[in-house]
Amino acid sequence: MYAGIDVGTTSVKLILLDHEGKIVFKDSQELSISSPKPGWYQQNPQDWWSAVKRLLSKLSKTGMEPKIIGLTGQMHSLVLLDKKGNVLRPAILWNDQRCYQETKIITELLGGEEAVIERLGNPVLTGFTAPKLLWVKNHEPEIYKKASTFLLPKDFIAWKLTGELCTEPSDASGTSLFSVKENNWDEEALKILSDSHIEPPEVIPSQAVVGTMLGDVAKEVGFGSRPLIVAGGADNACASLGMNAFTENVMVISIGTSGTVILTSKRYIPDLTGRVHTFRHVLKDMFYHMGVVLSATFSLDWFSRLISHQDVGTLINQLQNTEPCQGGVFFLPYLSGERTPHRNPNARGVIFGFSASSDKKTLTRSILEGVAFALRDCKDAIERLVVVPRVAKVTGGGSRSELWAKIVASALNIQLEQLVQNEGASIGAAMLAGMADKAPVERWNQVEKTFIPDPDWSKVYDQAIVYYRKLYSSLEQLMAETRRFES
Numbered sequence: 001m002y003a004g005i006d007v008g009t010t011s012v013k014l015i016l017l018d019h020e021g022k023i024v025f026k027d028s029q030e031l032s033i034s035s036p037k038p039g040w041y042q043q044n045p046q047d048w049w050s051a052v053k054r055l056l057s058k059l060s061k062t063g064m065e066p067k068i069i070g071l072t073g074q075m076h077s078l079v080l081l082d083k084k085g086n087v088l089r090p091a092i093l094w095n096d097q098r099c100y101q102e103t104k105i106i107t108e109l110l111g112g113e114e115a116v117i118e119r120l121g122n123p124v125l126t127g128f129t130a131p132k133l134l135w136v137k138n139h140e141p142e143i144y145k146k147a148s149t150f151l152l153p154k155d156f157i158a159w160k161l162t163g164e165l166c167t168e169p170s171d172a173s174g175t176s177l178f179s180v181k182e183n184n185w186d187e188e189a190l191k192i193l194s195d196s197h198i199e200p201p202e203v204i205p206s207q208a209v210v211g212t213m214l215g216d217v218a219k220e221v222g223f224g225s226r227p228l229i230v231a232g233g234a235d236n237a238c239a240s241l242g243m244n245a246f247t248e249n250v251m252v253i254s255i256g257t258s259g260t261v262i263l264t265s266k267r268y269i270p271d272l273t274g275r276v277h278t279f280r281h282v283l284k285d286m287f288y289h290m291g292v293v294l295s296a297t298f299s300l301d302w303f304s305r306l307i308s309h310q311d312v313g314t315l316i317n318q319l320q321n322t323e324p325c326q327g328g329v330f331f332l333p334y335l336s337g338e339r340t341p342h343r344n345p346n347a348r349g350v351i352f353g354f355s356a357s358s359d360k361k362t363l364t365r366s367i368l369e370g371v372a373f374a375l376r377d378c379k380d381a382i383e384r385l386v387v388v389p390r391v392a393k394v395t396g397g398g399s400r401s402e403l404w405a406k407i408v409a410s411a412l413n414i415q416l417e418q419l420v421q422n423e424g425a426s427i428g429a430a431m432l433a434g435m436a437d438k439a440p441v442e443r444w445n446q447v448e449k450t451f452i453p454d455p456d457w458s459k460v461y462d463q464a465i466v467y468y469r470k471l472y473s474s475l476e477q478l479m480a481e482t483r484r485f486e487s
């Protein structure tokens with residue numbers, strides 16, 4: 001049997017698959033996030049480790065043990081260790097916005113944004129790892145001086161499980177210290193660490209075995225054996241693999257807390273405008289293009305809290321007789337700024353066009369459609385680089401709603417396929433474990449349901465996306481000015 005562990009932002013998840021890819025165990029442990037200042041988001045890496053041990057202990061009590069464990073987790077988040085392996089500060093998370101000035105400094109040091117993209121494959125963004133490191137150097141110099149290495153979240157768990165320090169290409173791609181094209185750490189980018197003792201971890205293949213579970217760990221969680229630990233991959237890459245993205249030109253759309261559109265490729269084609277990410281895949285010599293919507297199901301969760309925590313499933317179920325763009329209400333889902341295509345941390349959410357006759361159903365549908373239009377922006381941005389298919393896999397919590405899936409299919413005017421296993425990145429991590437054992441992972445996940453675009457809806461949405469984009473462009477400057485009113 002093969003396990004996948006996913007170190008997410010809000011929870012750690014463990015899934016166990018048998019040799020035929022059937023789920024025989026799954027569980028999760030919630031995580032807390034601290035926000036000491038507006039725009040700052042941190043977690044204690046020890047909380048991830050405690051959650052992993054609790055999940056492994058629960059698994060051991062069932063009498064089942066995995067032969068191999070694959071790892072995945074949130075990208076970009078910074079873990080700093082000293083020479084003795086002590087965690088020096090809370091991990092600065094991927095959605096933390098404190099290091100905007102550091103992104104500008106690194107970009108200038110490396111010759112400007114176009115030179116950075118040509119060198120590293122992506123622009124330097126606040127979410128990435130390098131500007132977080134530079135922020136610690138500039139604002140917490142005593143901690144910086146003690147640092148010996150840095151890790152990404154799943155790599156921290158690999159280290160705790162095996163005692164080995166390493167990472168792999170899909171996660172390293174999101175650090176702004178790694179050449180996506182050359183598949184190694186970039187010496188010029190690493191010069192920002194040159195006045196410290198910080199050394200980057202060794203990069204090994206995603207399917208490589210990091211080591212065997214430490215005996216003390218196996219004993220603590222109640223295992224009678226010591227499973228092998230596979231390096232794994234970044235959450236988006238593993239989520240893509242889990243949706244059968246084994247070959248070139250497979251598109252996967254995720255409607256999760258954030259939303260993504262991912263397209264696999266055998267060619268390295270960076271987006272010199274910086275709107276689309278280009279990362280290494282977990283498969284050898286493969287890449288993927290990715291557009292990111294920062295607030296997807298998070299937008300509906302926010303709206304639910306706004307109206308007294310009404311259940312989101314109930315909100316969606318009430319929309320069966322609603323129409324596209326009902327009442328002329330539009331929603332811009334920029335509750336946390338936006339990445340693709342705007343790259344604008346100042347972007348703000350907007351509900352526009354509502355009147356005294358607008359009801360809860362109208363506003364709820366506008367939330368679903370606003371997220372769909374943002375995903376359309378991602379798809380169109382990728383399509384400016386490469387040809388995209390007319391069929392995509394769909395995953396994420398939002399895809400469990402047939403209405404939302406139909407809205408996304410119609411807004412993007414593509415067919416969506418939902419697979420039997422819809423467990424996100426943890427499935428991909430377990431697949432990587434299986435691949436290390438030459439298991440038949442390509443047969444593990446099959447299409448269960450198909451969503452066809454509604455041609456009448458697509459006609460409305462083709463006009464609506466033009467209006468949606470005009471709405472953002474007309475408000476972009478005002479969104480930046482809004483910051484002076486924020487405490």
